[in-house]
Amino acid sequence: MTDDKIRSLQSVGGTRVAIRHREDAGQDILVEATPLGQRLAWLLASLDGGAAPRKEQHPEDTRSQPFYVVRHSRDLDRHVMELVDALIELRIAHPRLVQLELELPGAEVAP
C-alpha cells in the first residue's frame, strides 16, 4: 500500500486498513493481505453480497505487501453502519468495559 492516493485509516491487530477514492466519487476499502486481513476483507465483502475480495499489489512495486480491495457500495455501507452500532453496543453494554475510576481523597468520601 504505497500509492500516494490512498489514505491510511486504522490498524486492526497490526493489519493496516486504508481507503482509496475512485474517480466515480466512490471509494475502495483496502485491507493489508495478512491472515487477519484476509478474514477482515472477507467479512467486509460478505456485507456486500459475499463476492470474494479482489487481491491487488502495487503495479510498480512487486515487492510491496499485497492488499485486498473491497468496493464500498451502498449495501456495504448500510451493513457497516449496523455493524458499527452493534459493535459499539456490544462493548458499551459490557458491565466492566465502560467505566471510569475516580480516586478521591479520604476526606471527600461520603460517610
Added chain:
Amino acid sequence: MKQKSLVPPKFAIAAASFLYDPDLPDHLYRTYARIVGLAWQKEEETERSYEKTPALTVYELAVICNLSVRNMWRHIGELGERGLLAWEEEKGVQTRMIFFPVWPGNVTSVKDFFESADEPASAVPAGQVPLAPEVANETHKALAEFGVNILEPLARQVAALPHVTPDLVRAWGDNLLKRPGIHNLPGLLLHILQRHTEPPPPPAAPTRSGPAPQAPLPDPVTIAGNNGSGDVDEHASSGTAELADALPDDLGRALRDLGWSGDDAWAEVRGVAARDPDFVWAWVRYVEAHPRLGAGFLRTQLRGSSWPAEKKDGAARERERQWQEWQRQEDEGELMEAVLSPTEEAMARYNIAPETMAAWKKAQDELALQMTRATFDTWLRSALLLSVDDGRATLGVRHAYAADWLKNRLDRVIKNTLGRHLDRPVEELEIVLLQEGEGERTQ
C-alpha cells in the same frame, strides 16, 4: 514506558438517545460524552481480565472536561440524578463511576429474543406505506394517514406509547400538513409524538393585517414540561447553569454572590464579558465595594459604556469626559488618520528608534493574543513604545484615561511581554500622554 494520550484518539461514542434529548442540557451532554469517551484506554502488560481506564482524580477529570472542580462535581451530581452516571464506593477511599448507557432493547430472555425476530423492516420498499394485515389499531391507521410506515420499528414504538392516541396523531399531523418547509412529515411527526403529550395549541386569533398565524411547533420548554420527571423551572435552572458556565468560574461566583439571576441576565452578562471581561470585573468590584448597590445597579451599568471610578473628583470626571469624546471621534472616523498613521510617521513624530518600534510591534502581536480583541483595540492598538532605557520603558497613549487604565491593569503584562522582545527585563513602565510633539508625562 509508552505514554498514551488520555482522550480518545479519534472518536468518542455519542449516544443518539441523549444527543437529541431536549431534556438534557447541552453542557451536561458534553460532559457526559467526555467522561464516557475517557473509557477508551487500555493498560499494557496487564494481567487483569479486562483492561480499564487508569483511575483519575477529580482535578484531572475537571481539566479534561474543561471545567472547574466545583462545576465538575456539579455536573457529576446532575448526571447522577438523571441516571446517566452511577457511583460505587470501593474500600472507603476510592469511588468508581460506572456508566449505564440507555440503549433501546426490550428483550428479556433468549426465547423472547428469537421469537421476536420478525420480518426485517427493509422488506418494505421505500416510499410505500403499507398497512400490515394484523393492523387493526386505530393509532396505526392514523399514523399511516400521514405517510408513516407502521412496519418500521420506530413507528411501532411510537404507536405503543400510552399517550399517543389517534386524535393526538391527527392533531399534530394536520398541524404539520399546513406548514411549509417540511420535507419529512412522517419522521417529524414521529419525533414530535415521542415527546409531546398534548395536541398543538390552537391558532391565534386573526389579525387585521392578514390570516391567522399557524400554531407554533412545540418548544423545548413545553416539551420539558411534559416529560413527567421535571418541571419547567428545573429546565430553566439548568439553562441558567449553562449560561453561568460560559463565564469564568470566579466571575460567575462573584455575580451569584451579588444576587445575579435569571436566564436573560446571565445571557446578557455573558455577552458583555465576551466583549470585555475587564469591564464586567470593574463593575463587579465596584458593586462589591458598595453594599447598598446590587445586581440591578450592576446590570444597568453593564448596559452602558462608562467605567466605574472609585472617587470621581473633578479631574477624573474630566478625564472620563475626554476619553468618551475621543472614543466618539474614533467611532466617527475623525481620528482614523491618526490611529492608522504609518509607522514611519509615528517614528518621526515621536522620535522612536527603529529597533524600539520593531520590538513594540512584536510585543503588540503577542499582547493581542493575551486579551480580548476589544480590550486590545481599545487600549493598546494605538499606543506607542517611545523609548527603552536602563530597564525603563516609556509607553505613549493618546489619552490620560487610557494611561490610568493601562497602568492599573496591564502594567505587569506589558512589562513581561516587552522584556521578552527586548531581550532584557523591563523593570519600570512609564505611561505618558502623546502630544503633537514629544511625549509628555501624565503624572
